[in-house]
Amino acid sequence: MTKHHSTISRRDFMKTLGLGSVGLGMSALVAPAFHDLDEMMASPMADFKRPSWVKETNKPTVDIDWKLMGQDPYDGSDCMWEKGYVKAVGETVANAIKAQGAENRIKWIKEKRPGFTDKDWAFNASRRFFQTPDYLNPGNQTFLGPQTAPTLTSMGLPRYEGTPEENARMVRTFLKVHGCSEVAFCELDTNTTEKILYKCDAAGIPYFIRDQDQPEEVIDPNGKSYRVIPKRARSVIVYTMRMAPELLRRVPTYLSYRAAFIIYEQQCLTQSWLQQFMRALGYMCLGWHRITSSLGSTTGFGVMAGLGEMGRTQHLITPEHGQTERVFCAITDMPLAPGRPIDFGAFNFCKTCKKCAELCPSRSMSTDTEPTWEKRGFYQRSGVKAWWRYEPGCRSWMYNVDNSCGKCISVCPFSKLYKAPYHDVVREISSNTTLLNRFLRQMDDFLGFGARPEEDFEKFWDMDVPPWGYE
Amino acid sequence: MWLIIGLIIGAGLLAWVYWIRERHVKITWYEWLLGIIGLMVLLFAIENFTKFLAEHETRAAWRFLLIAGLPSLMLLSLYFLLPWRRHHKAG
Numbered sequence: 001m002t003k004h005h006s007t008i009s010r011r012d013f014m015k016t017l018g019l020g021s022v023g024l025g026m027s028a029l030v031a032p033a034f035h036d037l038d039e040m041m042a043s044p045m046a047d048f049k050r051p052s053w054v055k056e057t058n059k060p061t062v063d064i065d066w067k068l069m070g071q072d073p074y075d076g077s078d079c080m081w082e083k084g085y086v087k088a089v090g091e092t093v094a095n096a097i098k099a100q101g102a103e104n105r106i107k108w109i110k111e112k113r114p115g116f117t118d119k120d121w122a123f124n125a126s127r128r129f130f131q132t133p134d135y136l137n138p139g140n141q142t143f144l145g146p147q148t149a150p151t152l153t154s155m156g157l158p159r160y161e162g163t164p165e166e167n168a169r170m171v172r173t174f175l176k177v178h179g180c181s182e183v184a185f186c187e188l189d190t191n192t193t194e195k196i197l198y199k200c201d202a203a204g205i206p207y208f209i210r211d212q213d214q215p216e217e218v219i220d221p222n223g224k225s226y227r228v229i230p231k232r233a234r235s236v237i238v239y240t241m242r243m244a245p246e247l248l249r250r251v252p253t254y255l256s257y258r259a260a261f262i263i264y265e266q267q268c269l270t271q272s273w274l275q276q277f278m279r280a281l282g283y284m285c286l287g288w289h290r291i292t293s294s295l296g297s298t299t300g301f302g303v304m305a306g307l308g309e310m311g312r313t314q315h316l317i318t319p320e321h322g323q324t325e326r327v328f329c330a331i332t333d334m335p336l337a338p339g340r341p342i343d344f345g346a347f348n349f350c351k352t353c354k355k356c357a358e359l360c361p362s363r364s365m366s367t368d369t370e371p372t373w374e375k376r377g378f379y380q381r382s383g384v385k386a387w388w389r390y391e392p393g394c395r396s397w398m399y400n401v402d403n404s405c406g407k408c409i410s411v412c413p414f415s416k417l418y419k420a421p422y423h424d425v426v427r428e429i430s431s432n433t434t435l436l437n438r439f440l441r442q443m444d445d446f447l448g449f450g451a452r453p454e455e456d457f458e459k460f461w462d463m464d465v466p467p468w469g470y471e
Numbered sequence: 472m473w474l475i476i477g478l479i480i481g482a483g484l485l486a487w488v489y490w491i492r493e494r495h496v497k498i499t500w501y502e503w504l505l506g507i508i509g510l511m512v513l514l515f516a517i518e519n520f521t522k523f524l525a526e527h528e529t530r531a532a533w534r535f536l537l538i539a540g541l542p543s544l545m546l547l548s549l550y551f552l553l554p555w556r557r558h559h560k561a562g
Contacts, residue, residue: 246527416526417526419522419523420518420523421522447523447531447534448530449531
């Protein structure tokens with residue numbers, strides 16, 4: 001049984017007594033303060049309330065064939081960011097395109113091309129600081145976490161116990177105060193969601209799920225490496241981190257490239273803090289062993305946890321920030337109240353919108369109205385009905401422009417700052433009916449939403465940018 | 472900003488109601504409806520204009536002001552013009 005103290009603050013008590021005006025006056029002088037984690041967990045920070053136009057469903061809006069997914073599990077090293085690119089286009093073509101990209105880099109810096117100036121290049125070159133969560137031992141690629149936090153059990157105390165709902169609020173609070181935007185949870189089920197996990201990480205090291213008490217990680221230079229996720233670790237923590245919108249919109253440039261990598265490197269810190277927190281409480285927390293190498297499809301976990309819907313880009317679209325967030329995951333044995341898939345009209349909007357596909361510089365995205373089960377190549381996973389992208393074309397374009405593009409996610413009508421009430425009207429309409437989707441797409445174009453024009457790229461340096469690039 | 476707009480609307484409404492009572496101008500229910508809708512659309516246009524500028528979406532701000540602001544001004548014009556013309560015709 002869990003024990004918590006009352007979280008009625010002195011301020012609320014005074015208000016109840018009817019000393020409203022005095023209380024209000026006094027409270028205006030007092031900044032809100034949390035005295036402990038219980039108060040944080042009781043606060044709105046721990047809530048995950050969605051607007052009424054976000055509906056929870058039993059089935060995700062994207063069709064998934066779990067049996068097919070299980071029969072052909074995805075190899076993380078087959079993605080375009082790893083060996084998948086050379087496997088798809090061949091070494092000769094890959095080297096030629098990379099060489100062209102390197103040539104373009106020098107040429108554009110010399111030409112002071114907007115978005116590719118020396119200043120912009122240096123802005124992006126600031127990355128490659130955190131590449132692995134174990135920043136004290138660079139190159140130590142572990143999914144176990146730093147493993148240095150003291151634990152309750154080491155002090156002779158019992159480990160922390162809470163109900164799944166309390167635990168969910170606690171973990172959400174922890175992650176939000178450490179820079180995350182939305183946090184949800186998914187339960188690993190043998191016949192369904194467990195199949196979202198990759199069979200191998202980005203380096204080709206296999207993951208196994210076994211009935212054993214503790215996780216295991218063997219890194220063998222002779223090629224017999226593996227990682228074991230204990231079967232009893234049934235909860236997936238899925239969390240998002242926002243990217244700077246004004247960077248994302250200056251695409252494809254070194255400025256937009258940095259937007260993603262600020263978050264990847266921030267995630268190394270955030271994941272480490274989470275793993276230490278969970279360890280201190282008495283639980284395992286298995287995360288990414290290095291940046292860009294997930295345990296499984298974060299879009300898949302995000303959909304099943306109820307963070308968002310899958311879009312045409314195959315990325316997660318969240319009601320709060322569209323596609324301007326990166327999604328991460330970690331696995332734990334702490335019981336966490338799982339979320340349910342949601343429907344706010346995004347997947348259906350993608351059917352008619354097609355803005356990302358029409359504006360894709362490499363023409364790699366599908367412009368079909370309906371998604372399909374037929375994936376385009378080995379680099380994509382089976383068992384999902386999606387608008388499959390020609391990944392080698394996308395990655396080749398990225399190499400050519402010497403950055404990670406991202407035009408698709410920046411032009412998405414859902415990727416907005418959401419300050420203007422117009423956006424609320426659009427979301428309310430698109431979540432309730434598909435009849436006006438075409439008109440809403442046309443309005444999005446008419447109002448000029450999307451990527452910034454080239455003449456605006458360098459104006460970024462004169463903007464009054466908020467901390468971390470977003471408010 | 473909204474405090475000032477609210478004060479202006481409040482003062483303007485007060486002056487208008489005083490004026491129509493003084494002159495015994497009759498306004499029908501549908502004219503009131505036009506006026507209320509026109510005012511709401513105008514306020515919606517202004518709110519979106521300022522918020523689009525806050526989002527650094529300058530083009531969206533001006534274009535939305537045009538497509539929402541113009542119709543709202545038309546509706547408000549009808550709200551003022553129709554009873555005014557009727558009042559003048561009646562002499």
